[in-house]
Amino acid sequence: MRSERYIPYVLILPSVLFLLFLFAWPLVEALLLSVRGGDGRWTLEHFQRMASDLYFKDAVRYTVLLTVVMVPLQVVLALCMAMLLGGINRGRDLFLYVWTIPLGISDLAAGIAWLAIFTERGYLNSFLQAVGVIQEPRLWLSYETPAMLFLAVVAAEVWRATAIVFVILVAGLQLIPKEYGEAAEVFGATPWRRFWRVTLPLLMPSLQVALILRTILALEVFAVVVALGGRNLPVLAGEAYFWYNAYQSPGVAAAYSVLILGISVVATLVYLRLMRPKQEAAA
Amino acid sequence: MRKKWIGFSLVGGLLVALAAVVAQQPSVLFVSTQFTPIEEAQRMRQVILKDFSGRVEFIPEDNAPFTNRILSEARAGKVNVSLVGGLHGDFPPLISAGALEPVDDVMAQLKDRKFSPTFVNLGKMGTGNQYYIPWMQATYIMVANKQALQYLPAGANVNTLTYSQLREWGANLQKATGKRLLGFPAGPRGLMHRFTQGYLYPSYTKSAVSKFRSDEAHRMWSEFKALWQYVNPQSTTYDFMQEPLLAGEVWVAWDHIARLRDGLNQKPNDFVAFPAPIGPYGRGFMPVLAGLAIPKNAPNRAGAVALIEYLTRPEVQLTTLVENGFFPVIQTKLPDNLPQGTRMGADAIARQAQSNVALPSLLPVGLGAKGGEYNKVFQDTFARIILRGEDIRRVLDAEAANLRRVMNDTKAPCWSPDPASNGPCPVN
Numbered sequence: 001m002r003s004e005r006y007i008p009y010v011l012i013l014p015s016v017l018f019l020l021f022l023f024a025w026p027l028v029e030a031l032l033l034s035v036r037g038g039d040g041r042w043t044l045e046h047f048q049r050m051a052s053d054l055y056f057k058d059a060v061r062y063t064v065l066l067t068v069v070m071v072p073l074q075v076v077l078a079l080c081m082a083m084l085l086g087g088i089n090r091g092r093d094l095f096l097y098v099w100t101i102p103l104g105i106s107d108l109a110a111g112i113a114w115l116a117i118f119t120e121r122g123y124l125n126s127f128l129q130a131v132g133v134i135q136e137p138r139l140w141l142s143y144e145t146p147a148m149l150f151l152a153v154v155a156a157e158v159w160r161a162t163a164i165v166f167v168i169l170v171a172g173l174q175l176i177p178k179e180y181g182e183a184a185e186v187f188g189a190t191p192w193r194r195f196w197r198v199t200l201p202l203l204m205p206s207l208q209v210a211l212i213l214r215t216i217l218a219l220e221v222f223a224v225v226v227a228l229g230g231r232n233l234p235v236l237a238g239e240a241y242f243w244y245n246a247y248q249s250p251g252v253a254a255a256y257s258v259l260i261l262g263i264s265v266v267a268t269l270v271y272l273r274l275m276r277p278k279q280e281a282a283a
Numbered sequence: 284m285r286k287k288w289i290g291f292s293l294v295g296g297l298l299v300a301l302a303a304v305v306a307q308q309p310s311v312l313f314v315s316t317q318f319t320p321i322e323e324a325q326r327m328r329q330v331i332l333k334d335f336s337g338r339v340e341f342i343p344e345d346n347a348p349f350t351n352r353i354l355s356e357a358r359a360g361k362v363n364v365s366l367v368g369g370l371h372g373d374f375p376p377l378i379s380a381g382a383l384e385p386v387d388d389v390m391a392q393l394k395d396r397k398f399s400p401t402f403v404n405l406g407k408m409g410t411g412n413q414y415y416i417p418w419m420q421a422t423y424i425m426v427a428n429k430q431a432l433q434y435l436p437a438g439a440n441v442n443t444l445t446y447s448q449l450r451e452w453g454a455n456l457q458k459a460t461g462k463r464l465l466g467f468p469a470g471p472r473g474l475m476h477r478f479t480q481g482y483l484y485p486s487y488t489k490s491a492v493s494k495f496r497s498d499e500a501h502r503m504w505s506e507f508k509a510l511w512q513y514v515n516p517q518s519t520t521y522d523f524m525q526e527p528l529l530a531g532e533v534w535v536a537w538d539h540i541a542r543l544r545d546g547l548n549q550k551p552n553d554f555v556a557f558p559a560p561i562g563p564y565g566r567g568f569m570p571v572l573a574g575l576a577i578p579k580n581a582p583n584r585a586g587a588v589a590l591i592e593y594l595t596r597p598e599v600q601l602t603t604l605v606e607n608g609f610f611p612v613i614q615t616k617l618p619d620n621l622p623q624g625t626r627m628g629a630d631a632i633a634r635q636a637q638s639n640v641a642l643p644s645l646l647p648v649g650l651g652a653k654g655g656e657y658n659k660v661f662q663d664t665f666a667r668i669i670l671r672g673e674d675i676r677r678v679l680d681a682e683a684a685n686l687r688r689v690m691n692d693t694k695a696p697c698w699s700p701d702p703a704s705n706g707p708c709p710v711n
Contacts, residue, residue: 054663054666054667119517120515120517120530120532121530121531121532136461136462139516139517141517141520142516142517142519142520143516143519143670144516226471229520230470230471230519230520231470231471231519231666232519232520242471244347245345245346245347246471246655246658246659247655247656247658247659248346248347248350248652248653248654248655248656249655249656250347
């Protein structure tokens, strides 16, 4: 049958069209927007205005800092959770579902939930007051306490987004044939050694996916930060939003999104290079 | 297989029938920058528009998407929106792009409405034609928790409060309670920049643009910085002051009346509403005017005209006040059975506008799409001087350059209370 040769192409066509229409096209438009002035000429004006803005340095610093703190924390945590899950027999599904609940919650909703915890009359202060640790409500989320604000965002993001890493790693762990572990055990490898020498190397592809995905998403962090800190903790995606919405300057907003795109691409390339599977290098 | 086809044809038939109904009664697509909070939009659809005879599709949008939508529909030559509602400052970009049609004929039909002449004049946008019909008005006032009143400085009255008395009041509150209980909406969606533009600057300099970096402005910022030590630092996360007021996080706050009304309505006995403070030049304040306009080539102009007629009726103007907190633009007596909170707001607004120290200033005029960048100058100045503690003189000089660029780009002449200018409003 000749027509069968085309079937795969026909089947992926909708998704290709979808991607072209909703990703590639806006991407090109955003790129053009960032390098074109109001009169249609090429210009770097938007990038200059972005770089000289009051919040630019802080936004870069906090975005990078958040990514560097959050992503390793989430990967380690998710790895522990995934390994623990592997050791559970009864009620495994229950744990799996409970741990993945945050996946189903929108990030703005998560931000507001954590705001209810950390705000002046929030649950945290009520709790601390009830157990007598503090007499008066403490302010956790003000511009006067940036470190605390940063920790609150990290806590909320770790709670919200560890689940996605966890799901990827659980799927990856299930793909590893049991025989390898059993063989290592026969040769007398301790559980710790088996984890380092067998599980972790075989989990590399999943870890790579999880790291790339989480890093890109961490660089785009927005709703949780805005809900908890407003403008007190500027991040790149938030600045893009403010330039588009509040200052009505799409050019500078596009410059910010191009910057986020650039950092994401670099981060992805670094991961791909650092975590290249060994066999491939040998072959 | 056959079942599926039956299903398809049923759905198709329904769609055709629905289309026929829709075609029979063309609806008015009404896009507005006002009533974007979901509760306000719901009250607009379910209560305010309830008695309108035609069908209305009311869509509130944020500022930037609103402007983009109207402009791109005009550019594409395929207009879907029949009526636009926005603040005075939302219209200039639409007018300069030729996206709006004058509504002089509609104005002529509404002769009996007794619109405030100032508002009718503003609706001409400095041209010979009427570009929008006044829709509703609001302003910004102060609200205080009654518990705070006992700490007012000696001899001070909330209705004639000065900025230095407000500072003393804040100091007294902190001394008595150990907490910083003044509050301002300096959050990401808060309207703090309107406070600096329309209240602080006019009160201290009788200007917002030309004296931006004057010595008077320098003094104003240093006094406001002294006041800020008594302001709850969570203010930089507050968008609407009604919530922190209700929660007791702040006791004295300034905000837009529509963003205070839940507090006043829910606990009218706990709060008092009063005018903004007075500075060396008087009481600077900013009336906010919203209007209704019709796009060029609107698909349902007749429907839009009927809807304008409906929304400016005295009874509908009052419903708009009770439901969504915007005040009538026509001369009408407020009934005695208004909710107590609304009445308190109305009294404060009247006292603010009618006193002999009143110094009204307009929302920015003629800045078009640069309105956001104009606000940014004031937001950044506030953030740098008050929150980051930078040197006042240096910040004012640096931000004056940004302000000058906005003025020169838009060539906007000065608006009240700045003295009239030939050419772009100068930043001296």
